[in-house]
Amino acid sequence: MSVARPPGEPRRVAYLYLLPAFVIYAAFLLYPIGRAVQLSLYDWDGLSVGRWAGLSNYAAIVADEGLRDAFVHALVLVGFYAVAPLAIGLMLAAILNHAKVRGLGFFRTVVFLPQVVAMVVVAVAWRRVYAPDGTLNGLLDALGLDSLTRGWLGDYTFALPAVGVVGTWFETGLVTVLLLAGMSRIPPELYEAARLDGAGAVKEFFAVTLPSVRGEIAVALTLTVIAALRTFDLVYITTRGGPGNSTSVPSYEVYHRAFGLSQIGSAAAIGVTLTVIIFAISFVINRFADRGAS
Amino acid sequence: MISRGERLANYVILSAFAAFALFPILSILFAALGPDDSADATGQGLSVAGLHLGNFSAAWEIGHFGSYLRTSLAVSAFVVVVSVVLSIMSGYAFGTMRFRGQSVLFYLFMLGIMMPSEAIAVPLYFDLRSLGLIDTFWSVALPQVALSVAFGTFWMRAYFRASSRAIVEAARIDGASTWRILWQVLVPPARPAVVTLTVLVFMWTWNEFLIPLIMVTSESLRTAPLGLAFFQGQYTSGFTLLAAGSVIVATPVVIFYLFLQRHFVRGLLQGAVRE
Numbered sequence: 210m211s212v213a214r215p216p217g218e219p220r221r222v223a224y225l226y227l228l229p230a231f232v233i234y235a236a237f238l239l240y241p242i243g244r245a246v247q248l249s250l251y252d253w254d255g256l257s258v259g260r261w262a263g264l265s266n267y268a269a270i271v272a273d274e275g276l277r278d279a280f281v282h283a284l285v286l287v288g289f290y291a292v293a294p295l296a297i298g299l300m301l302a303a304i305l306n307h308a309k310v311r312g313l314g315f316f317r318t319v320v321f322l323p324q325v326v327a328m329v330v331v332a333v334a335w336r337r338v339y340a341p342d343g344t345l346n347g348l349l350d351a352l353g354l355d356s357l358t359r360g361w362l363g364d365y366t367f368a369l370p371a372v373g374v375v376g377t378w379f380e381t382g383l384v385t386v387l388l389l390a391g392m393s394r395i396p397p398e399l400y401e402a403a404r405l406d407g408a409g410a411v412k413e414f415f416a417v418t419l420p421s422v423r424g425e426i427a428v429a430l431t432l433t434v435i436a437a438l439r440t441f442d443l444v445y446i447t448t449r450g451g452p453g454n455s456t457s458v459p460s461y462e463v464y465h466r467a468f469g470l471s472q473i474g475s476a477a478a479i480g481v482t483l484t485v486i487i488f489a490i491s492f493v494i495n496r497f498a499d500r501g502a503s
Numbered sequence: 504m505i506s507r508g509e510r511l512a513n514y515v516i517l518s519a520f521a522a523f524a525l526f527p528i529l530s531i532l533f534a535a536l537g538p539d540d541s542a543d544a545t546g547q548g549l550s551v552a553g554l555h556l557g558n559f560s561a562a563w564e565i566g567h568f569g570s571y572l573r574t575s576l577a578v579s580a581f582v583v584v585v586s587v588v589l590s591i592m593s594g595y596a597f598g599t600m601r602f603r604g605q606s607v608l609f610y611l612f613m614l615g616i617m618m619p620s621e622a623i624a625v626p627l628y629f630d631l632r633s634l635g636l637i638d639t640f641w642s643v644a645l646p647q648v649a650l651s652v653a654f655g656t657f658w659m660r661a662y663f664r665a666s667s668r669a670i671v672e673a674a675r676i677d678g679a680s681t682w683r684i685l686w687q688v689l690v691p692p693a694r695p696a697v698v699t700l701t702v703l704v705f706m707w708t709w710n711e712f713l714i715p716l717i718m719v720t721s722e723s724l725r726t727a728p729l730g731l732a733f734f735q736g737q738y739t740s741g742f743t744l745l746a747a748g749s750v751i752v753a754t755p756v757v758i759f760y761l762f763l764q765r766h767f768v769r770g771l772l773q774g775a776v777r778e
Contacts, residue, residue, distance in 0.1 A: 237623075
């Protein structure tokens with residue numbers, strides 16, 4: 210091997226360094242996603258010989274009401290996981306950035322905590338909150354609003370929003386911390402200039418703060434939208450898609466169809482569709498942010 | 504500049520929000536430390552200063568959390584060590600070398616960062632079943648190595664690209680091999696990046712639910728979150744022991760978080776940031 214190779218010169222040894230990671234990655238991720246595409250084109254019960262189905266498993270996602278609902282529910286969850294945390298996070302971060310409050314470190318530690326607690330534990334905790342004799346109903350009783358009490362997770366109307374609020378709960382901290390980091394990098398001169406122009410707090414927010422954190426907003430949306438579309442653990446523990454199918458979501462349908470109903474082809478088609486949607490959405494969000502920045 | 508009233512209002516908003524974030528977590532903790540509410544609870548076990556620590560040993564025994572923690576620990580240790588080492592090597596190749604097919608290979612790795620495990624778990628189950636590998640340690644650990652290595656490669660590549668070329672060049676002129684340059688020149692100052700990667704992979708692996716749920720049937724291979732889910736389904740005579748089990752499952756990652764908070768925040772926030 211020559212000693213004085215300039216950097217950036219082609220090196221075949223690179224393949225050796227890549228090989229171990231690539232072998233595991235290819236065997237346990239690339240190959241399975243290829244197999245998922247293949248399986249999605251068959252009707253297969255997991256035991257007998259599969260029957261060619263063409264694109265009918267994909268057509269069912271649009272035609273089958275139950276499946277379509279699962280994707281609609283995921284869309285509703287995006288509102289709770291991504292839109293609401295972004296609105297709340299923008300407000301909180303703007304307040305924190307504006308007023309130099311004490312205890313910011315503690316606040317950051319606390320609001321970020323839900324991100325690191327296992328989702329199964331989160332689900333157990335919130336089941337308790339929503340239970341018929343749980344904390345939420347206790348609170349409503351104490352406030353004299355006992356007419357509103359119900360078994361929240363067993364209610365056809367309220368089960369999906371109840372699951373969504375859990376999403377709002379654990380994503381808002383992440384979004385707030387992310388936006389705070391972005392806002393702390395805005396040069397103070399921008400605010401002074403806005404103030405000299407006679408801008409009030411609201412105008413200042415829309416003219417200075419919001420455009421400056423466009424990149425952070427894109428990252429926050431990418432993370433939270435993907436999390437919303439991938440919701441599985443939470444639904445599995447709290448509702449199992451019920452009551453009826455009022456909280457069924459794509460990830461849960463993948464699991465349920467593959468291992469509950471033995472419709473492997475359909476499960477694979479939902480998984481592939483979900484993957485494509487996730488890639489498309491993160492591509493669009495980042496495109497949007499890039500164009501806005503330039 | 505800021506009026507006293509405004510400052511007070513800010514503190515009120517912040518406290519309200521912090522309380523909202525903490526409330527479900529604290530309610531689990533308090534339930535776990537309270538008296539056992541199950542109908543068949545006989546003696547209340549060990550109690551120190553009003554804290555019913557006996558609940559934890561009761562949950563540990565009734566819920567078999569000892570076995571679940573052991574599995575989780577083994578799986579996490581394997582996934583963390585293997586994927587961090589492999590990510591350092593592949594990140595080194597992508598970050599400091601130039602070779603044919605580099606960008607195609609890199610984009611292939613990037614697919615894995617956003618890939619939902621739901622999409623790959625189903626075909627993996629059936630392929631591993633025909634290989635007789637289902638319900639083994641490997642069926643739980645290796646898919647998670649694959650998922651982690653995608654992010655790890657991205658993470659370490661970004662670090663190595665930004666690290667000083669001059670040091671590498673100097674080592675090269677001294678005749679150091681690429682292997683020695685990596686482990687003796689580049690990795691020691693990369694410790695913060697490696698620690699961040701380590702805590703993230705540990706957290707993801709410890710908290711992972713879907714892959715163990717699909718791959719494991721025997722109880723001895725259940726990970727901590729999976730064990731908790733089963734415990735929740737089977738043990739319905741009270742909330743105290745379920746809360747104690749939840750605390751047991753969540754504690755390892757929370758402790759890491761409290762000590763290495765910066766790494767968690769940095770990693771999770773930059774996880775989706777592409778260059």
